[in-house]
Amino acid sequence: xxxxxxxxxxxRIRRVPLPRLEVENFxxxxxxxxxxxxxxxxxxPQAAGKSLFLQLLKLIVDVSHVKREFKRAGVDWQGKxxxxxxxxxxxxxxxxxxxxxTKVRFEGTEIDLPKQVDTKTSTxxxxxxxxxxxxxxxxxDGWPQAFTYYDPGVxxxxxxxxxxxxxxxxxxxxxxxxxxxPRRLKDEFRELLQKHIFPGFxxxxxxxxxxxxxVLSSSGKENGGLxxxxxxxxxxxxxxxxxxxxxxxxxxxxxxxxxxxxxxxxELEMGLHPRAIAVVMLMIFELAARGYKVCISxxxxxxxxxxxxxxxxxxxxxxxxxxxxxxxAPKTAPMMKLAADVLKKSQRVHYFDRDKGVSRDISGxxxxxxxxxESGWGGLSEFSARANDAVAHAVANAxx
Amino acid sequence: MTFKAAVEKTPNLESAWRAGLQALRAEDKPHIEPQDPRxxxxxxxxxxxxxxxxxNANRWDFGIAYQHTNRDAETIYWVELHTASDSQISVVIRKxxxxxxxxxxxGRLLAAFERDIVxxxxxxxxxxxxxxxxxxxxxxxxxxxxxxxxxRNSR
Numbered sequence: 001x002x003x004x005x006x007x008x009x010x011x012r013i014r015r016v017p018l019p020r021l022e023v024e025n026f027x028x029x030x031x032x033x034x035x036x037x038x039x040x041x042x043x044x045p046q047a048a049g050k051s052l053f054l055q056l057l058k059l060i061v062d063v064s065h066v067k068r069e070f071k072r073a074g075v076d077w078q079g080k081x082x083x084x085x086x087x088x089x090x091x092x093x094x095x096x097x098x099x100x101x102t103k104v105r106f107e108g109t110e111i112d113l114p115k116q117v118d119t120k121t122s123t124x125x126x127x128x129x130x131x132x133x134x135x136x137x138x139x140x141d142g143w144p145q146a147f148t149y150y151d152p153g154v155x156x157x158x159x160x161x162x163x164x165x166x167x168x169x170x171x172x173x174x175x176x177x178x179x180x181x182p183r184r185l186k187d188e189f190r191e192l193l194q195k196h197i198f199p200g201f202x203x204x205x206x207x208x209x210x211x212x213x214x215v216l217s218s219s220g221k222e223n224g225g226l227x228x229x230x231x232x233x234x235x236x237x238x239x240x241x242x243x244x245x246x247x248x249x250x251x252x253x254x255x256x257x258x259x260x261x262x263x264x265x266x267e268l269e270m271g272l273h274p275r276a277i278a279v280v281m282l283m284i285f286e287l288a289a290r291g292y293k294v295c296i297s298x299x300x301x302x303x304x305x306x307x308x309x310x311x312x313x314x315x316x317x318x319x320x321x322x323x324x325x326x327x328x329a330p331k332t333a334p335m336m337k338l339a340a341d342v343l344k345k346s347q348r349v350h351y352f353d354r355d356k357g358v359s360r361d362i363s364g365x366x367x368x369x370x371x372x373x374e375s376g377w378g379g380l381s382e383f384s385a386r387a388n389d390a391v392a393h394a395v396a397n398a399x400x
Numbered sequence: 401m402t403f404k405a406a407v408e409k410t411p412n413l414e415s416a417w418r419a420g421l422q423a424l425r426a427e428d429k430p431h432i433e434p435q436d437p438r439x440x441x442x443x444x445x446x447x448x449x450x451x452x453x454x455x456n457a458n459r460w461d462f463g464i465a466y467q468h469t470n471r472d473a474e475t476i477y478w479v480e481l482h483t484a485s486d487s488q489i490s491v492v493i494r495k496x497x498x499x500x501x502x503x504x505x506x507g508r509l510l511a512a513f514e515r516d517i518v519x520x521x522x523x524x525x526x527x528x529x530x531x532x533x534x535x536x537x538x539x540x541x542x543x544x545x546x547x548x549x550x551x552r553n554s555r
Binding site: 394396 | 538
């Protein structure tokens with residue numbers, strides 16, 4: 001008798017391990033273990049350590065670049081790691097790091113950060129672009145300031161962001177338009193931004209007593225413009241973000257800026273209406289589609305709605321137009337391609353629990369999960385759920 | 401009046417009362433997790449009991465009574481075990497509307513009890529808790545509990 005044929009074997013899929021950062025006893029973080037996807041979202045209450053974690057990631061991947069920038073600006077920490085922490089994370093932040101207790105592992109390798117800060121010198125170019133939550137401060141007078149303009153107590157992430165934008169727009173002449181401009185962003189993004197953020201306005205360069213500044217001028221009118229101080233809160237928050245996106249989406253035709261692999265965007269929703277947040281989320285998808293690894297911190301339930309939709313659409317092999325319909329975005333060929341690309345990307349969501357000082361992977365975003373951190377989406381949908389329950393109970397027990 | 405007595409005096413439910421969760425089908429019982437099963441005061445299969453009287457209605461599934469430690473009277477959990485997807489929301493809403501209407505009429509003795517109208521997922525859940533439709537459900541007095549209804553001793 002012939003032996004039975006062997007069972008069919010599945011083709012082996014080689015999975016690329018996700019980059020992972022593990023941190024212990026760093027400021028408010030007792031233990032964080034974060035695996036990154038192509039898009040990684042961080043949620044959690046204020047002061048839970050999300051921003052510190054992301055700044056630490058920047059320092060780990062770009063320590064040589066950070067040191068070069070400080071040295072170029074004449075910042076001298078005199079070989080003391082404590083002083084370095086104060087200039088990198090901001091004044092008073094030296095206590096984040098405990099020489100004995102803080103431990104950091106990146107991609108499975110123990111990182112001796114004090115040693116790297118002390119000794120590491122290389123010409124490795126910058127690999128992460130960081131758009132900080134305090135980005136509006138970079139535009140205090142309507143024009144980004146130089147790295148050296150800031151007090152050494154200001155966090156590196158803000159000083160560097162401001163400097164990068166300053167260099168990017170320094171060659172622009174007076175009366176030149178920054179938005180809308182051809183070859184900057186997809187046509188669809190330009191139209192959505194004009195509709196939801198700059199209705200009837202152009203973003204232009206203007207000069208007041210020879211000092212350049214950005215103004216919003218009425219479309220079609222040549223003269224005058226509204227200075228930064230009178231813009232809406234959303235416009236003030238969005239313009240630095242827009243310029244950051246310009247920086248990343250180079251007009252040269254390259255999909256990514258040379259050397260840059262990571263992008264951090266903190267609190268992308270600041271000051272924006274949900275329709276505008278939807279446009280920004282689409283632009284973040286564009287960054288992921290271009291091959292950047294994008295990390296976002298947020299307090300917006302809408303961002304998690306988008307991640308939840310992306311997860312389920314992907315799992316159910318939904319067509320690209322389904323994703324675009326979530327954002328009420330036009331179903332043009334470039335947008336369909338963008339949606340199709342994003343549906344192939346990996347995603348993770350991490351919750352930083354301030355009370356316990358730990359991070360939790362809540363990528364399942366299961367509203368019915370046992371774990372409250374996941375079912376309440378890191379606290380972002382708890383309020384809505386409680387409101388629903390309170391109303392349901394009151395209505396159910398009203399006199400029939 | 402107890403839940404058992406109210407059921408026995410309700411048209412079409414006269415002999416429908418069962419101890420504990422006995423009125424539920426075997427496959428439905430794992431979806432209900434009472435903290436203390438001894439505090440269960442019985443259950444009733446509304447759907448089956450009213451099949452003959454209202455064959456074409458969107459009948460509700462079950463009623464389950466529980467004696468909470470912080471309540472004098474029993475509380476009735478009106479439970480619908482149903483697929484939880486956006487497309488089914490309108491079906492379950494119609495069932496909840498039927499339940500409320502029935503409680504106003506034949507079920508008025510049972511309407512005197514504190515109640516919780518709960519949709520329990522019979523399978524995977526594929527809608528978001530922040531959806532407008534969940535708010536619509538709340539306004540009808542109904543909530544969704546996921547795949548398990550956990551009944552705590554204290555409400």
